[in-house]
Amino acid sequence: MAVKAPWLGFLFLVSLWGLSSPALLLRRLREHIQKSQESSSLHLGIGLSQGPAAVPKQGWLEQPLDPFNASDRRTFLQRYWVNDQHRAGQDAPVFLHIGGEGSLGPGSVMAGHPAALAPALGALVISLEHRFYGLSMPAGGLDMAQLHYLSSRHALADVASALQALSRLLNVSSSSPWICFGGSYAGSLATWTRLKFPHLVFAAVASSAPLRAVVDFAAYNRVVARSLTRAAIGGSQQCLAAASAAFAEVERLLRSGPASQAVLREELGACGSLHLTEDQAELLGALQALVGGAVQYDGQAGAPLSVRQLCGLLLGNGGNGSHSTPYLGLRRAAQIVLRSMGQKCLSFSRAETVAQLRNTAPQVSGVGDRQWLYQTCTEFGFYVTCESPQCPFTQLPALPFQLELCEQVFGISAASVAQAVAQTNSYYGGQTPGASQVLFVNGDTDPWHVLSVTQNLGPSEPVLLIPSASHCLDMAPTRPSDSPSLCLGRQRIFQQLQVWLKEIKKS
Ligand SMILES: *[C@@H]1O[C@H](CO)[C@@H](O)[C@H](O)[C@H]1NC(C)=O
Ligand SMILES: *[C@@H]1O[C@H](CO)[C@@H](O)[C@H](O)[C@H]1NC(C)=O
Numbered sequence: 001m002a003v004k005a006p007w008l009g010f011l012f013l014v015s016l017w018g019l020s021s022p023a024l025l026l027r028r029l030r031e032h033i034q035k036s037q038e039s040s041s042l043h044l045g046i047g048l049s050q051g052p053a054a055v056p057k058q059g060w061l062e063q064p065l066d067p068f069n070a071s072d073r074r075t076f077l078q079r080y081w082v083n084d085q086h087r088a089g090q091d092a093p094v095f096l097h098i099g100g101e102g103s104l105g106p107g108s109v110m111a112g113h114p115a116a117l118a119p120a121l122g123a124l125v126i127s128l129e130h131r132f133y134g135l136s137m138p139a140g141g142l143d144m145a146q147l148h149y150l151s152s153r154h155a156l157a158d159v160a161s162a163l164q165a166l167s168r169l170l171n172v173s174s175s176s177p178w179i180c181f182g183g184s185y186a187g188s189l190a191t192w193t194r195l196k197f198p199h200l201v202f203a204a205v206a207s208s209a210p211l212r213a214v215v216d217f218a219a220y221n222r223v224v225a226r227s228l229t230r231a232a233i234g235g236s237q238q239c240l241a242a243a244s245a246a247f248a249e250v251e252r253l254l255r256s257g258p259a260s261q262a263v264l265r266e267e268l269g270a271c272g273s274l275h276l277t278e279d280q281a282e283l284l285g286a287l288q289a290l291v292g293g294a295v296q297y298d299g300q301a302g303a304p305l306s307v308r309q310l311c312g313l314l315l316g317n318g319g320n321g322s323h324s325t326p327y328l329g330l331r332r333a334a335q336i337v338l339r340s341m342g343q344k345c346l347s348f349s350r351a352e353t354v355a356q357l358r359n360t361a362p363q364v365s366g367v368g369d370r371q372w373l374y375q376t377c378t379e380f381g382f383y384v385t386c387e388s389p390q391c392p393f394t395q396l397p398a399l400p401f402q403l404e405l406c407e408q409v410f411g412i413s414a415a416s417v418a419q420a421v422a423q424t425n426s427y428y429g430g431q432t433p434g435a436s437q438v439l440f441v442n443g444d445t446d447p448w449h450v451l452s453v454t455q456n457l458g459p460s461e462p463v464l465l466i467p468s469a470s471h472c473l474d475m476a477p478t479r480p481s482d483s484p485s486l487c488l489g490r491q492r493i494f495q496q497l498q499v500w501l502k503e504i505k506k507s
């Protein structure tokens, strides 16, 4: 059992791991999963290799801080990784794994796509960390003047110049086709590299790419609800009903005065008190993110809770049987997630979230919360809400509450967020980007797939919607437990690349 002590004093020590806002909880989960996948893939890579020479190489590129102003001579160092184990010659294809809103480790070129596809296609594998994340950090920290140089457009300019510099450095022939890969936000970047630089990038594979920016991402929780009913991953109508009931009970306790709030706090293993309405909204959001996280990362190595396990708990099949209630199941689920992520208590203090996000010192661990919040405020939105009556959980969090963070942390108004999101969609084309030779891969239980391309736009923009697959699952290292539909999906990605590469040989 997890320790349920409200150790307020320790809160700040573990603040880096604070689960304060719902979005942060999802990001922590993602990091947790990425780390576990990376470490397993590294063991695999080193185990298979002949010696230290095969271990991926790390390198640094000097890139302009402002690629759009030639008189600005400031630069920063951008990190990349290379795996040349499978390279079949100087004109072999190059698979460029594009980094997103987090650091990239050696696992990025050793396992998962594109590394898994490299041996059969003789490809050179390179990954490029995104500016302002991980160790690719310009000098000067994360204050507003610096963040001015953080956007997807800057990231794309980095890819274009890195591609040219790496071609020289690694002796890549001018006839080598470059294929960009990426998952989630980086999947959008992969799409956009092909869209904006078709003379440099031959094709792209975009996994779970949320191509349409949206301020109010209410659809997230609608997909979560639907996925909780999917029998193939262990869901059912009863499971969804139990989830709703559990949230109704949390809400009832929250509204029943200080005594019940204290009980709730104790029972959920919450770090702080629940007096403030803003903290109550954060708590509800954090619990939703916990359920959303189980759906988003269902079936992935390192995910603390699958949909099947969560439904088992909510329906009382997870231990104490007949005495259980949906609320007890949700409590238990929260404990499991907290414990597996090494957390002492469930944190949901709004004030603390804001304080953390205002910190302009780059975090040593490579976590990019402030940077990513900035990108959501200035480009993408993506605020998960639960205001509509179709949301099965609670009527919180609400959009204004989410948007307030942009104002509180960066002084960016709700109106400018809306404007920025509209600009992003007109600049990139949203869900109809018009980029050729891009394969859009999604999982149909992933809450993000509704922002991606899931309908065929034409023969050169094929789509692959993998049944019962979660967020970026196709990119994860293969496992014996992978479903037949996932294996088939991965095979189709391979076949598509084969087709494209054959066409280039002909011409
Ligand atoms: C371009 O860079 C120069 C040199 O740093 C600076 O003086 C100028 O204001 C910049 N121009 C723009 C449009 O940012
Ligand atoms: C690059 O290719 C040239 C010509 O094939 C070769 O002589 C040279 O050694 C190569 N350099 C590297 C770093 O591989």
Ligand SMILES: *[C@@H]1O[C@H](CO)[C@@H](O)[C@H](O)[C@H]1NC(C)=O
Residues within 6 Å of the ligand: 319, 320, 323, 332
């Ligand atoms: C099972 O029930 C007992 C008594 O009701 C309780 O002490 C224990 O913590 C419960 N175990 C789980 C796993 O919920």
